[in-house]
Amino acid sequence: AKHIAAAERLARPAAAGIYSGALRMAYESLESRIVRSAPVVVVAPAGVDTVAMVARAHLKGGRAQGPLVLVDGTSTRDHDLARWKDKRVSPLGLADRGLLVLIDGASLPHDVQRLIAHSLLERRPPWERAEPLDIALAMTTSLPISKLREEGVLDPQFASRIDDALTEHIVLPRLRDRMEDLRAMVSDRLARQGLRTRGIPLGIDDKAMAVLIEYPFEGEELELDAIVIKLVRACPEQTVRKEHVDQVLFGIAPAPREDELSVRRNRRKSTAKAK
Numbered sequence: 001a002k003h004i005a006a007a008e009r010l011a012r013p014a015a016a017g018i019y020s021g022a023l024r025m026a027y028e029s030l031e032s033r034i035v036r037s038a039p040v041v042v043v044a045p046a047g048v049d050t051v052a053m054v055a056r057a058h059l060k061g062g063r064a065q066g067p068l069v070l071v072d073g074t075s076t077r078d079h080d081l082a083r084w085k086d087k088r089v090s091p092l093g094l095a096d097r098g099l100l101v102l103i104d105g106a107s108l109p110h111d112v113q114r115l116i117a118h119s120l121l122e123r124r125p126p127w128e129r130a131e132p133l134d135i136a137l138a139m140t141t142s143l144p145i146s147k148l149r150e151e152g153v154l155d156p157q158f159a160s161r162i163d164d165a166l167t168e169h170i171v172l173p174r175l176r177d178r179m180e181d182l183r184a185m186v187s188d189r190l191a192r193q194g195l196r197t198r199g200i201p202l203g204i205d206d207k208a209m210a211v212l213i214e215y216p217f218e219g220e221e222l223e224l225d226a227i228v229i230k231l232v233r234a235c236p237e238q239t240v241r242k243e244h245v246d247q248v249l250f251g252i253a254p255a256p257r258e259d260e261l262s263v264r265r266n267r268r269k270s271t272a273k274a275k
Contacts, residue, residue: 003064003065003066003067003068003098004059004064004065006067006068007055007058007059007064007068008055008059010051010052010055010068010070011052011055011056011058011059012052013049013052013221014049014052014053014055014056015056015188016184016185016187016188017178017181017182017184017185017188018181019178019180019181019184020173020177020178020179020180020181022173022177022178023172023173023178023181026170026171026172026173027053027056027057029168029170030042030053030054030057030170031056031057031060031061033165033168033170034054034057034058034060034061034099034136034138035057035060035061035062036061037061037062037063037136038136038164038165039136039137039138039139039161039162039164039165040054040137040138040139040165040170041138041139041140041141041145041162041165041166041169041170042054042138042139042140042141042169042170042171042172043140043141043142043143043144043145043169043170043171043172044140044142044171044172045142045172045174045220046142046220047175047219047220047221047222047223048172048174048175048220048221049221050103050140050172051070051101051103051140053172054099054101054138054140055068058099061099061136063097063098063099063136066096066097066098066099067094067095067096067097067098067099068098068099068101069091069094069095069098069099069100069101070101070103071091071100071101071102071103071105071108072103072104073102073103073104073105073106073107073108074103074104074107078091078108078112079108079109079112081109081111081112081115084112084115084116084126085115085126085127087125087127087129090125090126090127092116092119092125092126092133092135093125095135096133096134096135097134097135098135098136099135099136099137099138100116100135100136100137100138101138101139101140102116102137102138102139102140103140104140104141104142105139105140105141106139106141106143106148106153106154107153110155110158111155113154113155113157113158114155114157114158116137116158116161117155117157117158117160117161118157119133119135120133120135120137120161121161137162137165139162139165145166145169148166149166174217174220175217175220175221175224176216176217179213182209182212182213183209185221185224186204186209186212186224186228187203187204189224189225189228190202190203190204190228190231190232190240191203193228193229193232194232194238197232197233198232200238201238202231202232202235202238202239202240203238203239203240204239204240205239205240205241205242207241207242208240208241208242208244208245210242211242211245211246211249212227212245215249227248227249230248231244231245231248234247234248243255
């Protein structure tokens with residue numbers, strides 16, 4: 001139950017916004033491989049939440065009750081070979097009977113990649129143990145597979161172990177290529193961020209949404225998250241309007257509303273009478 005709850009928390013961002021055909025096809029391929037416990041390689045631009053997609057697929061497979069262990073290939077902590085060999089803290093031991101996810105796995109040192117390959121091939125960890133090691137593997141990367149091969153960032157033994165996954169890698173589309181998903185994603189984020197910071201969920205009107213649909217989102221979902229935080233701060237009401245989006249995206253100060261103008265006129269009249 002703890003493993004399932006942890007995976008559900010990681011998968012929550014993927015609960016809203018899987019409607020576009022491009023993402024549906026990519027996700028179904030991802031889920032199919034994870035359900036079969038086949039190695040998975042996911043290619044996505046930086047800023048796309050690949051972990052949420054992998055966690056969602058993990059919950060559909062036979063290993064859902066097992067651990068979902070994340071390794072950050074860009075973290076020096078996960079570059080320590082001694083840590084991978086320590087049965088108390090090794091990700092190999094922690095992921096037994098579950099799924100090991102190498103986030104930016106190509107950034108791991110070759111000796112760590114080689115150790116992972118040996119452990120998966122021989123089904124035993126780098127320490128004495130009677131039971132066989134049972135791990136499914138997923139790796140994410142923001143680099144094209146061709147570039148990974150050309151630049152030699154993958155250890156040959158590791159690449160050979162996941163060759164099928166490299167050949168049949170899964171590409172997640174950019175946010176701007178799946179605008180069908182944007183309204184659900186924005187609505188979900190506004191509601192949650194509003195509750196988090198103001199105690200009320202926020203909505204968005206059609207004109208404001210139309211501006212966001214035309215926005216390129218170069219930073220993908222991470223940029224969307226940052227924009228939503230700013231929108232909640234900029235919007236004094238319960239509904240985000242076009243002027244709030246213009247203010248956050250383009251720095252355009254919102255024009256005074258009619259009620260605000262009326263208040264100002266009354267103040268000026270009161271001041272004139274006083275004088």
